[in-house]
Amino acid sequence: MTCRLLAAICVVLFFYSCSKSKLDNPVEFIRNCDFPANDAFFLRRLADGPGDTNVWVQGKMCADKFGRLYMGYISGDGHHARDRTAYTCYSDDNGKTWSPLKVIKPNIGGSRNYGITCQALGVDDDRKLWAIVRNHGNNFLIGHTFHEIWSSADFGSTWEFHDRIDEITSGPDIIGGFHDMIQVGNNMIAAYHSNKGSKLGFIAIDRNDPTKRVHTDVIADGGPHDYVEATMCYDAVNNKIIGGLRSELTVPQLFFMNTDFSGFQKFNSACHILRTPVPVKIMGHKIVYMGIERKLTGEVAFYVGNLDDLYRKSNNSTCKATIGFIVNNPIPIPPNVGVPDMEVVGQKLHFGFSQQRDNGHSSVYYGNVDSLKLGIKNPLTYNMLVDMQP
Secondary structure, three states, rough: OOOOOOOOEEOOOOOOOEEOOOOOOOOOOEEEEEOOOOOEEEEEEOOOOOEEEEEEOOOEEEOOOOOOOOEEEEOOOOOOOOEEEEEEEEEEEOOOOOOOEEEEEOHHHHEEEEEEEEEEEEEEEOOOOEEEEOOOOOEEEEEOOOEEEEEOOOOOOOOOEEEEEEOEEEOOOEEEOOOOHHHHHHHEEEEEOOOOOOOOOEEEEEEOOOOOEEEEEEEEEOOOEEEEEEEEEEEEEOOOEEEEEEEOOOOEEEEEEOOOOOOEEEEEEOOOOOOOOOEEEOOOOOEEEEEEEEOOOEEEEEEEEEEHHOOOOOOOOOOEEEEEEEOOOOOOOOOEEEEEEEEEEOOOOOOOOOOOOOOOOOEEEEEEEOOOEEOOOEEEEOOOOOOOOO
């Protein structure tokens, strides 16, 4: 069976040729894919924010109906720095150029212990941006850390506060985090998970009145802290929400459910990278998802399979394409590596991730893939480290 999806990563600086090599640790049921040898790879590092640590594209890449591509990330002086601030920018030319960074919510005087971060960014049919912002105290106790709903009607230049989300808790704690945001009908949908417990669920926010919300726990508290940081996309043909789950204990999961959050089902993905978020997108009759190893090798890999197989909870049609390795030396926890996101515009699959250099500083990178040019024969790798060091 052939798999026609990934081919040329267009990230804007230089053309590179590739040579074939074996995939590391191939999984038996993953069919090996490769990029045609004459395809070119590009690499684009986005402008850094004011801090040394620029990270967490995860859940913050989206595109409006005219193809304007948004990417959000966090900038600060460290992983848990008080000055962390949430930014977004946009591109109208497939990532070749980007707007100046826009602040989603100012971090005035570093007033929060771990700063202010945007955890979920989405755009609706009216081209309005929506964000869930976390104001991070020194713990997750109710009243110390809280989440807010914001929106922008002018492409991120100014933002309007709507409401705090205080109704979702996990024991004495506020919910640990929200991830990803998509529009389904008149609602903006986001995922959430607990900081320590097993709770995982989804919230629907009414676009006309964000104080009107419903949420459903699809995994209750009481079990191990395992499945977190859900990613989502909407399957309009089947009227389902599909996505991926980062796993703390096993392997990343794929899932699907009804748009009212009923019928939630998950299963092991073909990606066996521990603790990677797995953004999932639909391209025609295929799904594609992404995983990045965060500590040892920094392997960046795409996985492509048939959409129908997802609903069968099967990986039989899945193939894997490793496109690079972005870790030079082992990185201690918490690493600022990976945490990717993706978006689809036409035949382009856009993706972003962060990479931590040996001096501890990190930057955000952008790429895109022409979905019509993938061939399948032998695995092929491309070492991004050559281009990503300063």
